Amino acid sequence: MTSPLFLHVTDAHVTGHGVAVNRDDHKVVIPGITHATREGMLELLLTRIAERLEEEERTLDAVIFSGDAAERGDLGGHQALLDILLKTLGPVGIAPGKIVATPGNHDVPRGTPPGSEERYRAFIKAWRQTGCITPWLDGIDNKSTLNADKHRLLAEDRRWAIFPINSANWSHTVQTLKPPLDGLWDKIGALLAPSDDKLAVEINGQLNSLIRYDMARVSEEQLEIFRSIVDGTPTATDGAQVRIATIHHHLRTPSLREELKPFADFTNIELLRAALAERMIDVVLHGHKHQHAARRESLDDGIAGNQRRVLVVSGATFDGNNEADAVRTLQLDGLPWTPDVRLTRYAIGRGGLELRDVVDDPISLWRSIDAGDGSTVVHGTVLDDVYERACAAAQSEAKGGTLIVDLDLPPDSVGTMPSGYPAPDALKVGERAGWFAELAGWWQLEHSRLEARVPYHHGSRLHRYAGKLDQIARIKLLLADGATSRALAVLIDPMRDFVTDGTDENFASFCSVQFRKREVGERSWVVDVIGYYRAQEFRRWWPINVAELRALQNEVCDGKRTRPGRITTVTAEARAIGRSPTEVSVPLIDRWLDQHPGRLFLLATYLAGGVAEDGGSMRDEVVKGWMQSLSDFDQATKEFNIDGVPLAIEGVVALADYVDSLVPTGDLQRFSGSLRALAMANQAYATTKQTEKDFKNWGAAAHINNLRELSARLLGKSGREISA
Helix, strand or coil: CCCCEEEEEECCCCCCCCCEEECCCCCCCCCCCCCEEEEHHHHHHHHHHHHHHHHCCCCCCEECCCCEHHHHHHHHHHHHEEEEEEEEHHCCCCHHHHECCCCHHHHHCCCCCCHHHHHHHHHHHHCCCCCCCECCCCCCCCHHCCCCHHHCEEEECCCCCEEEEECCCCCCCCCCCCHHHHHHHHHHHHHHHHHHHHHHHHHHHHHHHHHEEEECCCHHHHHHHHHHHHHCCCCCCCCCCCEEEEECCCCCCCCCCCCCCCCCCCCCCCHHHHHHHHHHEEEEEECCCCCCCCEEEEEEECCCEEEEEEEEECCCECCCEEECCCEEEEEEEECCCCCCCEEECCCCCCCCCCCEEEECCCCCCCCCCCCCCCEEEEEECCCHHHHHHHHHEEEHCCECCCEEEEEEECCCCCCCHHHHHHHCCCCHHHHHHHHHHHHHHHHHCCCCCCCCCCCHHHHHHHHHCCCCCCCHHHHHHHHHHHHCCCCCEEECHHHHHHHCCHHHHHCCEEEEEEEEEEEEEECCEEEEEEEEEECECCCCHHHHHHHHHHHHHHHHCCCCCEEEEEEEEEECEEECCCCCCCCCCCCHHHHHHHHCHHHHHHHHHHHHCCCCCCCCHHHHHHHHHHHHHHHHHHHHCCCCCCCCCCCCHHHHHHHHHHCCCCCCCCHHHHHHHHHHHHHHHHHHCCCCCCCHHHHHHHHHHHHHHHHHHHHHHHHHHHHHHHHC
């Protein structure tokens, strides 16, 4: 999939009849040699950009114009800029419907009343009436006839959306005077210079400049419309939607440069910032200050103290002394899960020369700031997003280091499987959730017949610590009495797990879990859970751990006054192995011992040619489970994994015992022998240090293909079909 590409244009300041730019030193006037114009420079630059895109066989997904098309009140700049955009960028996909335009303070006539038709006449004629996307305009647009599609641009796959906001409704507005000054104001010039009409006009002009304010403000009415439009925008089917807002004025000054004037900044800046944070905006594009900057800012919602990291891009303009960042493109990479923005800044060019640009380093839209000690933090409210981002962090900046993942799911959600989880390929779409739920549920069983080999089984440690203490029952009693910091359970037993010199230790990576009761309303609480892991593999293990933590939350909550809250995992050593199976994938044949023991006997009878009495549905399910197990065994032998591999022993031995009880001959006898050989190979590997050399020797001794061939013959047509 091609990454979406947007062109950001701001502060063009054109008129259509040529605004001269003194980029060259003309000490004499020579016929036919004139200064360049802003219109000509911009047209040449956009033509060069279009040429490059055509060479790369790429198109633009949108042009985002953030205001100030006009120069010094010449409102012909609106149509002039639009004409240049359509002329130069039409060949690379730009039509009016792909242009998002917002007015700037130079785009409205000075002194016109806020919300008046006169204020927006030129802007509407050039941009809106030709089909461009424009913001909701105070005094012009009606809430009752709102058409959201005219005020947003949405990708066909809904993975990005652009929302324009108007901040120029009070730009260049004349202050309302109170009596008696309002009746005398226009007469002051004549009173002070009764015999000099020219001076009187000049006095009145200077006086009017004192009461005219270039104010930046977004009304609460427009913010309410903005809220409605954003919330009503269809979202992507996978991954979080990247939301871009464009506005003319700055959220904060993009440099250390000081500007001395009244209303230099938004009058209601905190309200605007809170609205952007609440609507989960990812990128804000603006102009006005004529300076380039791109930085991530933390916006506070102003109420609950929730922070949102937003990329704010300030666009520069161009003139004779500032040519390096005339326009810029923004490319969205990593969609849908790990979006980054790659900015390319284009310089105003010269005739006969190639396009000049500067490509900035990618800026992440999802990575959080380091916690201050080198830790990496990933936060989110959608499981799929957080899963992919945590895996990306574990493979890059957090690899081998501390990774904190904070997941704020809806209280009624259960431990589900992320859509990108590497489940067995043989599973159909409708089978994946059940398979995952059984796997996660096995780790939280209170008893397991595999405890002798897997002494760190989580459910046993939590519910029967040291063989007798139910830590979760204790926590339920503690939380029933109120909030406490003692609602803590441990899965490490030093007397059982530790060795003096630390050699040959084998204990859980899941070390401890703590519950925190948090009040969210009158007689209403949520219970947050924090799990600590000495090491954690994120591609396969982390979703299982999250499902376990959510199950534990549900166990300690009553579902009425207390509900599940946030899930936080803290790991001291993050890893992301990929599709290679780890010990989390407890073999299905072993899990049957705990969860479906009868299936092992049924499988033995089916292998021996027994007839299913249930019409075949159970037979198909059992046979498919066994063939899937063989496929999983085979996959486990393909790639060495430092986090261990799933080893089937107890379930394989139990199946061999059932087969032998049927007095096998021929293929069935050979099948039983192969089962015991597999169990012995797995047992032998489990006792090694499990180095890469040990792994290769084990894989050669497992003889999985022999078992698959025998299974297919014994199970007949269904076995061959499933094996294939």
